[in-house]
Amino acid sequence: MDRNIYIDNVPLDKALDLFMERLDRCDYFEPETEVVDVLNSQGRVTGAPVFAQKSSPHYAASAMDGIAVKASLTYGASETNPVSLLKGRDFIEVDTGDYIPREFNAVIMIEDVNFIDDYAQIIKPAVPWQHIRSVGEDLVAQEMIVPSYYKIGPHEIASFLTAAVETVEVLKKPIVAIIPTGTELVDRGHENMAPGEIVDSNSRMLEGLCRDWGALPVRYEIVADDRAALRETIEKAKGDADMVIICSGSSAGREDYTASAIREFGEVLVHGLATRPGKPAILGIIDDKPVIGVPGYPVSAHLIFDLFVRPVLLKKQRLDLPEPEKLECKIPRKIASPMGVDEYIYVNVAKIKNSYIAYPLNRGAGISTSLVKADGVTCIQKDNEGLQAGDTCIVSLKRSRSIIDQTLVAIGSHDMSIDFLCDILNRNYGIRLISANAGSMGGIMSLVRKETHFSGIHLLDYDTGDYNLSYLKKYLADEKWILVNLVKREQGLILKKGNPLNITGIKDLTRKDIRFINRQKGAGTRLLLDYLLTKNHITPAEINGYNREEYTHLSVAAAVKNDACDVGLGIYASAKVMELDFIPVSEERYDLCILVDVMSERNINILFSCINSQEFKNKLTASGGYNLEMCGEIIFKNQL
Numbered sequence: 001m002d003r004n005i006y007i008d009n010v011p012l013d014k015a016l017d018l019f020m021e022r023l024d025r026c027d028y029f030e031p032e033t034e035v036v037d038v039l040n041s042q043g044r045v046t047g048a049p050v051f052a053q054k055s056s057p058h059y060a061a062s063a064m065d066g067i068a069v070k071a072s073l074t075y076g077a078s079e080t081n082p083v084s085l086l087k088g089r090d091f092i093e094v095d096t097g098d099y100i101p102r103e104f105n106a107v108i109m110i111e112d113v114n115f116i117d118d119y120a121q122i123i124k125p126a127v128p129w130q131h132i133r134s135v136g137e138d139l140v141a142q143e144m145i146v147p148s149y150y151k152i153g154p155h156e157i158a159s160f161l162t163a164a165v166e167t168v169e170v171l172k173k174p175i176v177a178i179i180p181t182g183t184e185l186v187d188r189g190h191e192n193m194a195p196g197e198i199v200d201s202n203s204r205m206l207e208g209l210c211r212d213w214g215a216l217p218v219r220y221e222i223v224a225d226d227r228a229a230l231r232e233t234i235e236k237a238k239g240d241a242d243m244v245i246i247c248s249g250s251s252a253g254r255e256d257y258t259a260s261a262i263r264e265f266g267e268v269l270v271h272g273l274a275t276r277p278g279k280p281a282i283l284g285i286i287d288d289k290p291v292i293g294v295p296g297y298p299v300s301a302h303l304i305f306d307l308f309v310r311p312v313l314l315k316k317q318r319l320d321l322p323e324p325e326k327l328e329c330k331i332p333r334k335i336a337s338p339m340g341v342d343e344y345i346y347v348n349v350a351k352i353k354n355s356y357i358a359y360p361l362n363r364g365a366g367i368s369t370s371l372v373k374a375d376g377v378t379c380i381q382k383d384n385e386g387l388q389a390g391d392t393c394i395v396s397l398k399r400s401r402s403i404i405d406q407t408l409v410a411i412g413s414h415d416m417s418i419d420f421l422c423d424i425l426n427r428n429y430g431i432r433l434i435s436a437n438a439g440s441m442g443g444i445m446s447l448v449r450k451e452t453h454f455s456g457i458h459l460l461d462y463d464t465g466d467y468n469l470s471y472l473k474k475y476l477a478d479e480k481w482i483l484v485n486l487v488k489r490e491q492g493l494i495l496k497k498g499n500p501l502n503i504t505g506i507k508d509l510t511r512k513d514i515r516f517i518n519r520q521k522g523a524g525t526r527l528l529l530d531y532l533l534t535k536n537h538i539t540p541a542e543i544n545g546y547n548r549e550e551y552t553h554l555s556v557a558a559a560v561k562n563d564a565c566d567v568g569l570g571i572y573a574s575a576k577v578m579e580l581d582f583i584p585v586s587e588e589r590y591d592l593c594i595l596v597d598v599m600s601e602r603n604i605n606i607l608f609s610c611i612n613s614q615e616f617k618n619k620l621t622a623s624g625g626y627n628l629e630m631c632g633e634i635i636f637k638n639q640l
Contacts, residue, residue: 009274019283026288032172038160044170046150052143052163055136060100064131067091068104074125084119107131139163149318173216177241183224202301213313227257248296258293276343278304298368324396329358332451337386346374348434350407375399410435412443412455414552420619424610437551441522454594458524467589480596483636488627490572492584499581516545517565572625
């Protein structure tokens with residue numbers, strides 16, 4: 001059959017207006033209600049006003065610990081003329097909340113009473129009805145507690161119970177049918193997955209978002225890429241749910257049936273948005289209910305859900321769409337963006353000195369970890385070709401400002417020890433550490449631009465055989481910085497378990513049957529490789545895969561593990577964690593360079609405490625491949 005084509009690249013605002021207007025015309029947002037027990041009502045929205053069934057308090061009650069008296073018997077009491085009252089006849093003792101019998105009309109606080117045998121002596125007259133709560137002081141029977149379309153919380157439940165309300169009428173939770181599609185999908189990931197199999201994590205993410213927004217998700221079994229099977233599932237879902245979400249199959253491939261299936265049952269309003277990611281989304285109507293075709297990539301799916309599903313679900317529950325906190329930030333590097341498209345970019349945010357910086361995360365629509373790491377999102381509008389380094393942007397925050405203000409940034413070379421520091425800083429000190437793998441030279445350039453608090457570096461000086469100092473003195477001569485050793489570590493060749501290709505050293509990288517994977521330009525490991533190649537009289541052109549790059553040691557190890565290559569250069573710890581073989585070729589010094597002027601003295605001291613902690617050193621020892629003889633040692637201070 002012919003492939004689908006996009007109807008258009010519809011601008012976001014136009015698509016949302018069209019969608020909401022069409023649903024309004026269907027009376028989709030007309031409220032439907034149900035009755036629930038008060039104890040099950042938290043988070044629900046009232047469908048009708050809630051009235052008190054009894055007054056609170058429903059009797060005259062003491063507001064204090066003390067004695068209940070007849071006010072008239074206390075008149076004239078003073079310090080020079082105390083009045084004595086007889087227990088049982090003139091007063092009774094009461095505690096807060098006790099019933100006040102009708103013959104008494106005032107309460108005197110216990111602090112103002114002097115007991116002598118069966119008498120209570122008072123030195124100040126009581127005013128009628130003092131310290132007595134009247135009937136209905138809190139709520140009067142048949143008084144409205146909350147109106148319609150009011151979100152119920154813990155305080156409301158307490159008031160309902162006090163007022164003898166047993167059930168409340170609430171808006172029904174919207175039921176959202178989620179249909180995952182794709183022959184390649186499996187429910188859960190496992191070590192022995194076949195190439196081409198993909199875990200259906202999207203539908204689980206969308207389930208959770210529905211719950212967060214007050215809806216009731218119903219996830220269907222995975223539907224293979226088969227038109228008849230998809231039709232059958234949509235037929236069932238459209239009758240059971242208030243909204244239907246079809247995961248994947250929204251693009252224009254040979255097995256993308258979502259658009260044609262929606263047309264068969266109803267109407268496609270939009271197929272193709274002027275957004276990035278999320279372009280192939282579909283907005284449709286079946287039986288006067290919204291149907292949305294969500295792209296298969298996680299970041300695209302999340303964005304479309306946030307932009308279209310969330311406003312519909314909240315409006316159906318008469319809830320306002322919350323306005324996120326916005327923060328003006330600087331962008332550290334140039335970001336190009338195509339004209340005519342609203343591009344959403346997920347970012348980390350941190351405070352460096354007095355400015356907030358937004359660090360763009362990986363822009364790939366399939367990078368689900370971007371959603372985990374993101375502090376917020378910024379949008380490059382469709383009439384803009386991008387942002388230049390140093391430009392300001394507005395970030396809609398997804399994480400609290402207090403967390404962002406307690407964030408340290410490490411940009412530079414990758415090492416697993418940084419992950420250990422991240423955990424210890426967060427757990428023991430409440431300080432978040434975010435790291436970006438930009439290579440050692442990338443870290444130094446970030447220090448130069450004052451975009452990071454510290455950087456991990458391991459740059460070999462070919463002339464001296466030393467690490468890092470010559471580079472720092474060259475590029476950061478006019479800055480205050482501290483160079484501290486984190487570890488010495490083993491660099492070597494990471495190989496498949498059992499070394500099936502019998503690789504013995506650097507010279508074997510020239511063999512035609514061996515696929516190599518390299519680190520990115522500017523990485524210390526890349527510089528080390530070039531040094532070793534020169535030493536062994538090998539040119540890059542002789543190596544199959546020299547120009548193929550990864551950005552972390554773990555990524556190199558994962559590529560070897562999953563047969564994307566045969567060998568890479570990396571640290572022993574990453575080979576060990578992936579259960580791979582390792583041939584050591586060099587021990588190197590991995591240091592941290594701390595920029596003193598952008599990091600508070602308190603946080604510098606905390607970082608040193610973590611580095612020198614036994615907990616940190618135990619984790620390094622357990623990982624293997626680390627030499628801790630210099631760990632925590634200050635190598636150099638550039639104090640100007």
